[in-house]
Amino acid sequence: MLNSLDIAKRPEDTRVVVAMSGGVDSSVVAGLLARQGYDVVGITLQLYDHGEATHRKGACCAGQDIHDARRVAAALGIPHYVLDYEERFKNAVMEPFANAYRQGETPVPCIACNQSVKFVDLMAVAQDLGADVLATGHYVQSILGEDGLRHLKRPVDADRDQTYFLFATTREQLDFLRFPLGGMTKPEVRELAREFGLEIAEKHDSQDICFVPQGKYTDIIRKMDPEALQGGEIVHLDGRVLGRHEGIINYTIGQRKGLGIAAAEPLYVVKLEHKTGRVVVGPREALKTHTVKLRDVNWLGAEAIEEAARGNGLPVQAKVRSTRAPQDGVLHVVNGEVFVTLVTGEYGISPGQACVFYVDDSATTEVLGGGFISEAVPQALVA
DSSP: OOOTTSOSSOGGGOEEEEEOOSSHHHHHHHHHHHHTTOEEEEEEEEOSOHHHHTTOTTOOSSTHHHHHHHHHHHHHTOOEEEEEOHHHHIIIIIHHHHHHHHTTOOOOHHHHHIIIIIIIIHHHHHHHTTOSEEEOOOSOEEEEOTTSOEEEEOOSOGGGOOGGGGTTOOHHHHHHEEOTTTTSOHHHHHHHHHHTTOGGGGOOOOOSSTTSGGGOHHHHHHHHOGGGGOOEEEEETTSOEEEEESOGGGOOTTOOTTOOOOOSSOOEEEEEETTTTEEEEEOGGGGEEEEEEEEEEEEOSSSOHHHHTOTTOEEEEEEOSTTSOOEEEEEEEETTEEEEEEEEEEESOOTTSEEEEESOSSTTOBEEEEEEEEEEEEGGGOO
16 A cells, blocks of 8 residues: 555655745645654755845745744654755856856756756755655646656646746656645645644745845846956847947847837847857847757656657647746657747747646646757748
């Protein structure tokens, strides 16, 4: 007989390490598992300078959140440890984040954090502690299939879906991870927090990029590398030089406002050339993209990706931005390289973002994997 975590042990004989950020979700995970009788150990990672974030709402893994996690663990009567991963987080997440912007890309640091600090380093710590599983407060489902494999699926609460940020989770990691909130809604989770008597029951959710104060990512990059603000030309698609800028890190693909130029028609950032330092602008239609090339692809399908995409390609639902719904796409593998063709196309796709594949458009469909966009060629730039 398997317990509720699909382990062939009694709950009291099953050790679970819970990644506790100090927020409502991970706190409820710890509370649920403790109530079910599991041997629960809470771990909180200090990921960046908590002194700067102590009094800032919406911060994660720093300052007040660490204190909140401690208080929750004490209230639940479970052991709790805080690990200083500041240097690791800087090397694995913050520096690649800054470098991506210098290269003209738009990174997704939450994916990098899950890929490195949380699902590699923290998982190793959990295993060292003799844990059977590592549980987190992410809103995704991990279902044990009849094939003996765990399948990553969208959660019941579509508004909280975090599968886009977890596409890079490997099969080996899925075997060790558990996501107890995948079958619940956020209101249900908050109600449980109240039921457990947790002070953080009404706490606001953390912001997307935890280490960027007030959302000013350029401040972080400027602090890490002042030379990133090297200026260059703002050029129209037709070759006209329209003005100058103070660093391509100040621009993102699809940006319209704040370009620093005067024009008779609306212009958008179409391309960022980090080698020449040029910001290329054009009309909105120039942003439309149908095909993206991917790198660092993580495939979770039952058969090899080359086999699944043979012939005319594999029809999928493709999600190219965390805030947009998936759309019809076709996955191709050409000479070992992975491409996704978007049937209706998308505006303003930037290298560095993720493209995640789903089986279909059903509410709790399975995640087949995904990759980072290495190239998104707008139709206007296709020779």
